[in-house]
Each structure stands twice: as C-alpha cells, then as structure tokens.
Amino acid sequence: MTKYGSNAHAIAALVREAEVHRDVYVDPEIFELEMEHLFPNSWVYVGHASQLSKPGDFITANIGRQPVLASRHTDGSIHVFYNRCPHKGVKIASEPCGNTGKFFRCPYHAWSFKTDGSLLAIPLKKGYEGTGFGDTQANEGLSKVKNVVIYRDFIFARLNDNGVSFEDYFGESLSTIDNMVDRSPEGKLAVMATPIRYMHTCNWKMLVENQTDTCHPMVAHESSAGTAVKVWKREQGDATETPMAVQLYGPFMSPYEFYEQSGIRIWPNGHGHTGVANSIHSNYSDVPGYLDQMVAAYGEKRAHEILGEVRHNTVYFPNIMVKGAVQILRNFIPIAVDRTLVESWVYRLVGAPDKLYERALMYNRFINAPTSIVGHDDLEMYERAQEGLKSNGNQWINLRRLYDGNEEQDVTAVINGTSERQMRNQFHAWAKFMTMDMDKHVEAAE
Amino acid sequence: MITENTIADFIYREAELLDTMQWQAWLDLFHPEGHYWMPLEWQQQDPVLQPSLMYEDLLLLKVRVERLAGERTFSQKPKSRCHHLLQAPRIVACDAVAGVFKARTSYIYTETRGDMLERYSGWASHEIVQVGDTLKIKLKRVDLVNFDAPFGNIQLFM
C-alpha cells in the first residue's frame, strides 16, 4: 500500500505554513511522485539555443525521469521530442550533444526521422503495407513535446498538455534572464563549453533551497572563503589590486547585516531571488572597455541600469538557478531521492571582453566544481542533512524565519534578505504543482 | 647535474609528500609563479578561457592547504587521505642548459574519507624549472581519463 500515491491531501499535508515534513527529502515514493507530477507540470529548462546553432545540431536532457531530445531543423526551427524511437523504444540520441546531419537514424533497425521529428523512412517499407501502420502513433515519428517556449534563447518545456502557461508560470521573474542577456553588448549569450558536473548525494531540493539561504555563507564557508580572505590579508604584501580570485571569494564572508539589507524578492509559482539592493556580485572591479561597449549599445542610462542590477541567485522553480551577474545557470537534475546531478553552465556574453568570460569560468570552478572548496562546504551540509533527517526525534524542518503569520501566497514582494520566505514560497509551489493534476484521482477514490 | 633520474625522483617525492600529508613541504615544491591545473576538456589548451576543474596559483593552493587544517572545515571531519600509484615517469624534456624539464606520468589516485573510497585514473604532466640547486614545479597538469564525469567531492591533490 502506498502512503502518498495520488493522495493530494496527504501530499499537501507535508507542507505547513512554515514547516515541511522530512518525507519531502527522504521518502522514495515522494521522489517518484515528483517525477510523475511535479516535473511534468512545471516548465523545465532543456538547454540553450546557442547549443543548436546549425541545422542538425541536437542536445539531450531529462525532464524528471523522461529523456528528451532537442534539435535544430533545416528551416531553423527548434523542436523538442521524447528521446525514444517509435518502433521499439531505443534512445535516438545518446550523447549530450552533437550534429545528426539531415536526419536522425535509429541504431537498431534504421528507421529514420527528419530533424523536425517526422518519420522519413523505414527499411523494407512494403512489409508495413496493409498492416494499418498508417494509423499507429509510430507513423507520426518521434513524439513531440508540445509545450515548448524559447525565451531569449533559453529553451523551456512542459511535458503535460494542460497546465499553467509559460507567461503565467514565470511572469516577472524572467527579468533575471533578461538582465543576463542584456549584459551582452549584442544582447546575445553563447554556450561555448561543457558544463561542470558535480554529483551530490542528497535530495535535489536541498540545493534549490540553499540558493536563497543567506544565513549560511558566513558560517559554512568560513572554511573556504574565510580562509581565502585570511591568507590574502597575510600574503598580499604591497599588492595594489585584489586578485580576481579574492574578489570572488571575499563577499561570501559578508556579515548578516549585509545579507539582511541586500534583500530577497519573491514571485508567484516558487520563483525568487536574493540580492535586490546589492549582492555578493556588487563590487567586482571594472573590466576595461566593457562599460564603453555597453553605453555604445544601449545608451548611458540603460547601460547603467543593466549593470546596476546585480542579483545574486535567482531560483526558477523547480530546479534551476540563474546568476545573471556572472552568467551562470545551475541545473539541479534529480537522479534519486538522495542523488542529484548538478550541471553548471557558463554563458559567454557575445561581443564582451574576454575578461568577463574568464571571470565567469573562474567563479564556476571556484564555487560549483567537485574540486571547489566552497562546493565542499555546501555538499557536506547537504549530506549531513540527508543523514540527519532519518532521525525520528523531530520529523519537521523549520522554515519560520521572519514568518509573519498572514503571508499571502503567489504574490511579488521584496523582503528582508535573511528571511526564509522564499523557501516557504517554493514549498507552496511544490505542493501546488505536485497535486494540480491529482485532484481527480482523489475524488475518484473517495 | 640534473638527469632523467633526478626528474623521476622529484616526481615520486612529490607524490610521497601528498600521500603523507606533508602539505607545506608540497607547497614548497612550487615555483612562485607555479600553477596546478585540472582541465575539463579533452587535450585542453587554454586554462583561462576554457573551463577547468582547477587552475590555481600558489596563493590559492595555500588557501586549500590552510583550509584542510581549519577548525571549522566541516568537510574534513573526518579527514581525507590519499594514495598515488605512479607509473615510471616518461621524461619528455631534460635540458639542463635550457632549464627545461618535462615529464608525463600515468597514475591511479585514490582518495578516501570515512567509509567512502574513490578511485581516479589519469596522467600528470610536470613542467619543472631549476632554481639555484633545487627543482620547482612551474606547472602540474592533471588530466583525468574521465574528466567529464560527475564526481563527488575531490578534496585533496592528485
């Protein structure tokens, strides 16, 4: 007997106003239900259009547990399919990316498909004459993911046919993506490199929550960022400039007041970001020539507006985080209830000086790599939480920091930067998207 | 006189310092402008405008070493240990007059912490220079055979 399967009430009961039950992180059944409901009901990041620059280019990804494939068709359009042959189910593309030429060819019996997914040819086709093949789903070729939106080159898909529209789902939160793209003098980003991949032995939501947890850096990262600052103070000698590396590490050690004042903004459907007034990205030294390029492209006022927006982490519910000021997107890919693959992508600002790309790549390996000391601090905490939550002493996770008792859900608000409200916002969205296509099952069972 | 044997011995010694956790002595092997590099791409050429797992100068290596012993370094409670199994280094260049010494060493590296044990295979490429009568590492480049795999924490040095 399952405890939660299709029981919207039981699932909703895991999320209280300012507390969450540990089962959302440790119960394998909840994880399976997330794969079945939460991810298909949400708009999930698939990849970036610059990874599909030529016709025939493809990338593969997973939405929840389901393998998908995105390709650039000969007419320039981008399509997303289920990565499965309509014949016997073989995965069409097995590599993370590549170019398939004019068509996809299944490696098992050589059925082939155009880059828009339609069936191109079957060997010995006459064996299907008079079999009714024309009426089968297989005749349509690769199954399409129907709900796909490419927003400023970011490809998002929703697997379920019904649900919240892209515009309603993201709303104003898209301003973080806008700002990241606008930071290119040409208004364009490009993926030039493979992502850094990091395996986390913890539940994927621990990472998502951590993105707006501003009460941990000065504690957990004292070991890495704190040591970096300490060693630099000792060794700087008569250096006149703080090295880029120390500029990147240093702000993690900012005091609570800094994070309180920098603020958090929440949006409906679980999105939100830290760093409203300022952020750990506020004080990097200028890159020569860049401001001039921006002013030339956007005019004085707009250029300053774009560069003055230094949001820290933006969570796009359910499972990506965007860092506009250093052009990084982290994808928290759920593998199992206690296993999460983190892919950290760096985008190049097209037309901007190399130095900015250098800084983005540096940030990515300092913070997001398996070899990152800051990463070690965080993962250690997630692993300890995954262990600690097995304790029966207390089955609830406390998210009550700066909770005022009548918080409205699905609103936009700017709040104290050390609030746990964005985490509450995420869990409200979690319960909503987990159960939104479940009600009918519940009624049927009652 | 620096010979091929001197270079090989130097490389074995370096691994021994890591395996015995003599971190300060290990740092002392580096040239002031030395770097430690772990590429993230096949036969990568550029450590700065291509992504790497690590590309650290002496300052950053000192940070790592100091962190390992830190009172609040929770990811080192319990501590990690490591083991290098080296193949005989292949000396690629040994020109004492020009001061150019290069070697490539195939290895298997093991890192362990608590009940966890992870094994990695790769090649270390050393660029070494002579400073007075000592040798210093200008560049240690570590290419993993599966550089593109999603690893868990790698906390020590390969």
Ligand code: FES
């Ligand atoms: S399974 Fe793809 S052609 Fe047969």
Ligand SMILES: [Fe+2]
């Ligand atoms: Fe952190």
